Amino acid sequence: MTGTLIRKEFREFLRDRRFLVLFALMLVLLSAASLDGWNRARSDAAARAHAAASDREIWVEQGENNPHGAAHFARYAFRPTPSLAAFDPGVFDFAGAAVWLEAHTQNPAALRRAEDAAIATPFPTLSAAWVIQVIGTLALTVLLFQAVAGERERGTLRALAATGLSAGHFVAGKTGAVLLVVGGLCILIFLAVLLPGAMSGDLDAGAMRIATLAASYLCALTGFALIVVAISARSRSQSAAFVLAIGFWVSVSVILPVIGGQLAASLHPDIDEQELKNAIQLEAQSPFWSGDAREPAVAAYEAEVLEEFGAARFEDLGFDREALVLQAHEEFANEVYDRLYGELYARHEAQDRVLRYLAIASPVLALQRLSSGLAETDLTAQLRFTRQAEAHRRRIIEQLNRDMMMNAGESGYAYTADRTLWEQIPDFQAEPVSTLEILERYRIEILALLAWLLAGFILAIHLSGRAMKQERL
């Protein structure tokens, strides 16, 4: 019985020109977005790999230099391009691609991919994820708003009731058809989007990551579709169902994500960049170089060195005091950076929390956040990169300062090191994050999606069943 209902629904979908037009439109958009995404990801990854190699070459080939001079000569940490950025760029284009790793200063990530975009581009990058999240949910709205309201208005709901069909079978048929359509679309979508990357070898995400991503989309789109069916069952007419369903789509796909971003920024405003630079100068540089913070900072670091080398006096070690002072400043400034950047990151995380809790009210926002999280193109991935880059900066600057401290002797700034030291300075390597870590971070969004799915099932079943039972004069 249910199979008969599902086959009929599916046959109607296939004969519905709107379905075919929307399906074709989706495929065209997805193909265009997918090809563009993979091309951009490929060229971006190549550009970053080339830049990283050049940086390494320039660093190693700098010739003889004072290690602290080399620390100012500096290196870059380039954020690797996650392969799933081709599918869901998230905030990747708007986040800095590289951090300049220099002595004394923690720099913010710079060189945003969006800066290279054509000025005439009126919209953000067209991505496969955006097409599914926004156009896909619109397509489901247009296809399903009349699922039950149409039957009622056409009189076929009454005709079905007159056959003795139970409400349970009717609901099973409707929801089964929705699952079939959404499931089929998801499979096609993922084939259309991921196959080009898999075939070209650009897709390096693990099977678990891709399966989780696919499951997230299936869960979100099914929940959304069932809510539209429930709206259709609740509405007295097709026109009312259309207005309500479109209202639902606009609310969860457009208004909440846009307002959410603005709300987050107004509740937790960003720290002004110039204000941050001034704070760094006033708190991390001036107090040490021209204030009274220098002596205690040097004394503290000196005590660490003496303990490490088991000496009573620094002079007994034969080390360079200038280098000690330089590293003492690093230790002093690092605490300030931890505080200042900590505040900045805390604001970003507070903004992120606002969106997280708003995502409970929107399955599309929850999907957007989980999707960019799994693609490692979210704010969290960017913060992870900047933190890892800063940790790397501290390691290599300390390595250079300590080389000078231990080897300069009386030469001070006249001491030079060569390629042997430069080659010992490691390149920046981003530490990978596991899918489980991402899922743990996005547990609220996952719970929200599951809750929407469950609510969709309950509402669609209850309201469709009630519509069937209420088919009375």
Add this chain to the structure above:
Amino acid sequence: MLHADRATKRYGTVTALDALNLRVEPGETVCLLGANGAGKTTTLNLFLGFAEPDEGAVRVDGIDPAREPEKARRLIAYIPENVALYPALTGLENLAYFDRLSGHSQPPARLRELLVEAGLAEDQISRPVGGYSKGMRQKVGLAIAFAKEARILLLDEPMSGLDPKAASDFTARLKTFSAAGCAVLMATHDIFRAKECASRIGIMKSGTLVETIASAGVDANRIEQIYLDHMHADAVS
């Protein structure tokens, strides 16, 4: 088989059906005649479980359709005045769909036969119903009802929109149904068709069954006269 015992149905302050007593036994065809709003469709809705009597009782082969609508409906084939079909599906596909929902799975050849017997031309069978006229849709509705092989037929103006030949074929078909032991209850405005196929004719007015006539031995003109007398009764008084 169809029993209404003082069945009363009100919609707000309007009494759509007032203490209806009606019995339709196997092999019997009863036609309900009456103006719009006389209570004919309400009577059918009570038997279908689409409406519940406020007073009295309604039974379909002993089943209360208000309590067990699905069980009662499985015994009934119903043709409304405007047959509702799926416009994207062909006539054959619509018939196959409703046939399966009724618990049958008749082969396509048999379903085609049913559509042709209902008066649909061969070349129309495989066209989407969206392009059908009202009469063609009614014919598909007839085929759906016939395919169900139900013991009870409830018909609400089933010949509305049918061409004369199809209406005549339908009347003949009805007779074979009642001859086979089916109980048929039909609401209609068509006195002559009612006379032709009914064993009894009930005249309804303002929710009340005002007279029941055994159609044998009474000609259509006489039935029309009785009907018009009832309709004019209020105006005269």
